[in-house]
Every structure is written in C-alpha cells, then in structure tokens.
Amino acid sequence: MLDTLNQLAGGFDTILTPYNVTLIFLAGMIGTVVGALPGLGPSAGIALMLPLAAGMDHASGLCLLTGVYMGTMYGGRITSILINTPGDAPAIITALEGYPMMQRGEGGIALGISAISSFVGGMFGLVVLIFFAPVVARNAIYLGPPEYFLLMLLGLSTIVLLAGEDMLKALLMVCFGVLVSTIGADYISGHVRFAPVPEFIEGIDFVAIIIGLYGLGEVFHNLEQRVTLNLGKPSLKMSDYVPSRAKLREANGPTIRGSLMGTVIGILPGAGATIATFLSYALEKKLSKNPENYGKGEIAGLAAPEASNNASVPGSLIPLITLGIPGSGGTAVMLGALIMFGLQPGPLLMIKSGDVVWAMIAGLVLANVFLLLSNILLIPLFVNLLRGVQGVLASVVIALCVVGAFSLSYSTFNIWIALAFGIVGYLMRKNDYPTGPFILAVVLAPLAENYFRQSVMLGQGRMAIFWERPISLSIIGAMVLAIALTLVLRMTMQRRRAALAANEESA
Amino acid sequence: MLNLNQTRRNALGLIAGGVAALAAVPALAQDFPGGRGIELVAGYGPGGGHDTLLRTMAKILQEEGIIEEPLSVVNKEGGSSAVAMGYLNGHAGDGHYLMSVTSSHVTTPLTSNVGIDYTDFTPIARLGIDPELLLVSSKGPYQSIDDLKAAGKMLNVGGTATGSIEHIVAIEFGEQAGVEVNFIPFQGDGDVVSALLSGQVDFTIGNPGSARDFIEAGNFKALAVSTDERIELMPEVPTFKEQDLDITMSLFRGITAPGDIDDETRDWLIGKMKELSENAKWKEVYLDPNGVVPGFLPGDDFAEYLGQTQGIYKDALTKLGLLK
Structure with missing residues (x-):
C-alpha cells in the first residue's frame, strides 16, 4: 500500500510541471470537444493526437493521450443530451434520459448532474486502478467465452426494460438488429456475410447507425411534426446550470452503483463501457420506485450510466497496463501508442517502465479534476450556443451528423449508411417502434454469437461448458434469481393494481 | 430540384475528374518525386499494425534524411484492406502513393470479390516477417x-x-x-x-x-x-x-506501389526502402520492439514471394473449405 502511494507520488512529481499541467488541461478540453462531435469517439480522439504525442517525451505523450481519452467520455454526453445524437456508443443511454430533460428546459441541469457523476465514476475507477490493478488483472483473465456469453445474455435481457408498450414491436426490432449485425466478415467461420461491395466486409460501422437512427431520425421526425423548440433566450442565470441539492441527492445512489458497475465491467477485456452503461441503466430502473418515469428524463437513469461510462476508462486501462490486452477501442489505439513509444505493453511494462505508467496514472487523476471544473464551467456556453441556434437547429444537427459519419473512415460511404438509418429511425419513431432494443441487438448480438460459438468450440461440442465452470454457474444462478424475483414482483404489482381498480369501481 | 442537383453534381464530377486526370500525369522520371510529397496508405485504422509500421517508417525516413520530401500517413480502412487497395488502384501510374501490405493483401482478393489482386500493383519491398x-x-x-x-x-x-x-x-x-x-x-x-x-x-x-x-x-x-x-x-x-x-510459414510486412509506374520511379522507391532496411534506427525502433524478423526482399523477389504465398493460402484455404 505504502509502496503504491510512493510510486503514485513519484508520478505526480513527474507531471506537476507547468508544461505537463497545461498539456493535461488542454488534452481534457480537446477530448471534450472531440467526444461531443457525433462520430468521433475515444478511438478517433486518441488517434488524432498520436502524431503530436509521438514528438513528446513518454510521460507527457501518454498524459496527452489518456487525457483526451477521459475527455471524450465527458464530451460524449453533451450531444446526447442537447441534440439526442450520441457521440459514441457508451453515450446512447445518456440520450434516453438526458434529452427529455433538455426538452423540458433542464438541459443545463442534466449536463451538470452528468458531469458530476462522470467525475465520481472516473475517480472510483482510478482508485481501483491505483490500488488493485495487478490483483484484478490476474483474476479477470479467468473469465472466458462462456462467462462473456452469459454476460451478453444478461445485457440482451435488458431489452425487456427498453421495450416500451408493445413487446411484439420490441422483439421485431431485436430481430432486425440481429440481422443488421450479421453483415460483414465472420472471424469464427472465416466467411464474409452479406457484402455486395467491399465496404461491407468489415460490417456496418455501429457509430454510423447511431448517428442516423438518433440524430437524423430525430431531425426528420421533428421537421414533419413541425416541432419548435422553446429553450428560452440565452441567459446566465445560475439556477439553470447548478443542480439543486435535492436533485444531487437523487443522483447519489445511482452514481455510486454506476461507478461500481462501470469499474467491474470495464476491467473485463471482452465487455467494455457500452454494456456497462446498459446494465447500470437496467439496474436503476429495476431498483426505482417509479420505473414509469424512465425515458421521460429521470435523473437516476442519467447519473448511473454516466458514472459507469467514465469508471470504465481506468477499468479498461487495467488489462492494458498489466497484460498488454486492450479492453476497448480506445485502449486498442493506446496499445499502438505504447508500441510507438518503444514501451513494451505486456506483463513486464510496470516493471520495466513503471515510472512512465505511474506518471500517466497521476495525469489521469489530474485530468479528471480539470475535466469536472471545465465541464461545469462550459455548460452555460454549450446551452447558450444551442439556444442561439435553435431556429436552425435541424441544419446544424444534419451538418454535424454528416461530418461525423464522414470522419468514421474518411469516406462518403458511411454518410449513406447514416442517411439510410436516419430514414429507418424516422419510420421507427413514426410508427412507435422502440429504438433501444434495435441498437442493443446490433451491439450485443454479434458478441453473444461469437462468444457462444467459441464456448461450444472450447467444449468440443459439449454444452456442459456453460455450467461446469464455477464462474459461469454463478452467473446463471444470479440470472435465474433475477428473473424469478422480477416475476414475483410483477405478479404482486398486478394483484395490487387489480385490487386498487376494484376498490375504485366499488367506490 | 433533384434533377438540377444531379446535373450539378455530374458537372462537378467532370471537373474534379479532369483535375484528377491532370494531376495523375506521371512526373518525369528523372526528377521523381519532383518535390511532391508521398502519401503512405494504411488499410487499417490508426494504432493498428499497418498504421504503426507506416508512421514509424515515415519518422525514420525523414529523421535519417533518407527521403527529404514530406511523407503523410493516410488511413483508408475498411473491407480487410480492400478499400485501400481500391484507393491505391485509383492512382495507377503514380508512385507518390505507397501502401503497407500483409497477408490480407493476398487473402482478401481470394475470399471476397474485390476485382483486383496483388498483380495489379507494383511490389516495392518486403521489409520483414512475423514468424509464428x-x-x-x-x-x-x-x-x-x-x-x-x-x-x-x-x-x-x-x-x-x-x-x-x-x-x-x-x-x-x-x-x-x-x-x-x-x-x-x-x-x-x-x-x-x-x-x-x-x-x-x-x-x-x-x-x-x-x-x-x-x-x-x-x-x-x-x-x-x-x-x-x-x-x-x-x-x-x-x-x-x-x-x-x-x-x-510466416506473415510478411511489405510496401507496394500502384500498378503501371515507370521503372525509374520503381527503382528509386526500392533503393529508398533498401536504405531504410539497412538503417540501425529502423531495427532499433521498429523491428526489435515489434518482434519482426528482418527479411528484406526487393521488387521482383518480393513479387515472386507474393506469388508463392498466394499459392500456399489458396491450397490451405481450399483445404479448410473456405474457398470454392
């Protein structure tokens, strides 16, 4: 413990120079802006900074990259909340609760609460990274394809929560999502599925789909309905931006639970931030006293996923720095950066270049503090910017979406994909088909499919592999328990409601 | 409205095409690269193997003064390198475009209908191999x-x-x-x-x-x-x-240029790649950290190697039932 603190102090010693502090501050800001742009997520942000980082000394370069990484996680929520266009996958859930708050004129509050939850989540993940990284990494690898398959199944089961009124429509959307996710090369069989042109070989970029579905779909819908936003005139009234104490108290529990969930799931190299946000949203809705408010701007449903989203950043760095295994798109680019610096990512990284790694961790702590401050101070800017352009918001959103889609692979192909899914999104909204189950299936179905096939292959054709392993057996146990609990709860609720209705009738 | 846009786009396309055609006229061989920068094309995203190779290569080529002209790395990801192959093929005859290649350069055309394969390009050099x-x-x-x-x-x-x-x-x-x-x-x-x-x-x-x-x-x-x-x-x-x-059997890492470039340009590029492979910095910064075994093969030898590799993959993939 003392040794760890000493090393961390050494790290702070390295980075607390005017140059490094300024650099970390700027990195956070750049990350926020990049993350806010639809289509540019953590991987793109880190990649953009690679050439710049290459010219710096190792500690500064890594601080720049991780600062941008953390920044994009803060930034992703901004467009989700303000214009219902998630900047990257982990921000999808944020839009579900954040955008309704925005429509109610509470966009500033939503941004404030989510910034604070993000900070708490990030710090939580960092503490785990600092004190438990080696232990955690040694144990995380024992989770194999069977465990990951069950985890994905758990994720897919949250479809019930995102379904809305009509279960049949939700299931239809799930099927559609599964179908879309099968496009592209399948590394397990080695065959390419449904690829009429080479652009489809690697599958449809998931971010192009969310840009279309949420961003463009929303615009098309609003244009038809002639929705006029009334966000008020630009103002600097503090009560518009600073969440009241009651609202913060409402966010407390969810933030802590979300942080925990994000750290745990983020560490697992096969899972990552997106599933962490889905699961913590599901958990909050389950625990909530008024689940019917979800989807209408519920603070708990906003705070929890935001906390887990940011907690997963340090979480995903754990397997990277202890084993050289990237757990997310962002850390995969970081892996390339480590190699570029001539540092060997692997089990010896902490031993051979411990000082650089500790400097990077210290940089992350500092970046997180800067990001909280700058993000809270920037809220009035973002909100007023939006108020200023609300008359032409549709055009602004379309422009952002097109640029975002283009920047995914610097080709026009993804613009057409986004447009196609914009029309799909518009039709879904018009006919009341829920988008949540669709997007969840697109993200999780291929993972579930691949983990399932790997598991059966590992078991050499025997299904018993799913219940012969202690960890997977306990996950199955937990799932059965959760389902049973839900059913019992639903039955008692129905009985109570029926009794209530009967009472009213007799009265 | 739509028609008008269509016409305008066609007109723009014509103009753009004309400009591209002008630009594509190969520079006179003796003054290649003629002061113009060289674009290094990675068929995969930033941070991946291709990207790291090209960025490290560009850095050493410039710092060691092997190539004076500006070098820029461009990512054309998608389609298991098919997108980059198509992009490079669009610059046929112009040696100002180089692409990093590994086994996907051979296997992607085998397993999917890309319409072009390694023979449509000018192999410049194999830089190393990744043994298994x-x-x-x-x-x-x-x-x-x-x-x-x-x-x-x-x-x-x-x-x-x-x-x-x-x-x-x-x-x-x-x-x-x-x-x-x-x-x-x-x-x-x-x-x-x-x-x-x-x-x-x-x-x-x-x-x-x-x-x-x-x-x-x-x-x-x-x-x-x-x-x-x-x-x-x-x-x-x-x-x-x-x-x-x-x-x-090993994975290879090499550099290829578009097809139809003239011999002087090709030889110039091969010469530069040879200089790179003999540079101590290259071994220190790229080969050793990445565990890549040196294995320089110039132009024609590389082409022959690619032919053999294609044969091996074709047999193996047919045996595995992945090719008809």
Missing part, C-alpha cells in the same frame, strides 16, 4: 512437442480468425504430428494471450511480438518457430523443421 510460434503455458501439462503428441485427446488451440496463418499452421501441425487439433478463433492477439494464460486452451499459435514478454516473464514457453532457421530474437527456440515437422 507454438506456445504453451509454463504451468500447463504440455512442455514439449512430444508431450503434445502423446496427449491422447483432442487439443484446443487458440489463434486469431479462421483462415488466418495461425489457423493454417495449427492444422498443419495437427496433421504432421498426428494429433487431433480443435482450432478456436479469437478476436485479436489479446484474447488469444488471455486464453492461454488462464489455461482455457492447450496451446496457441502466435507472433513473437505479442508473446515475447510473457515468455520472458515465465508465463509462456515457445516450443517451435515457423522459420527455416532459428530467429535472432529467440535463439533458444528450435524450428519446426528441427523437430521433423515441415512447417515454414
């Missing part, structure tokens, strides 16, 4: 090739993607050593490493780059290497050949 190692866990029950042969059960083998070189090596090993192997494809080196670390597979096939530290830390043991001779990086690891298994 047969790896076991130091804590596991199998510590030698003989242990594996005597396992008496179907062995689980980890590697990346079906149809990859790891897969081909694993199948070859099974056939020649007379053991049943069950290949399990994982997504990326990281997953393969954790599968072996946690004992979920009996052995894996992988590159020195991702395995070296685990060998040094005592987690893994390399039982064989897929090259003709032992590699400098791991002199203690015997080859498959030494153990009476005829497996010599």
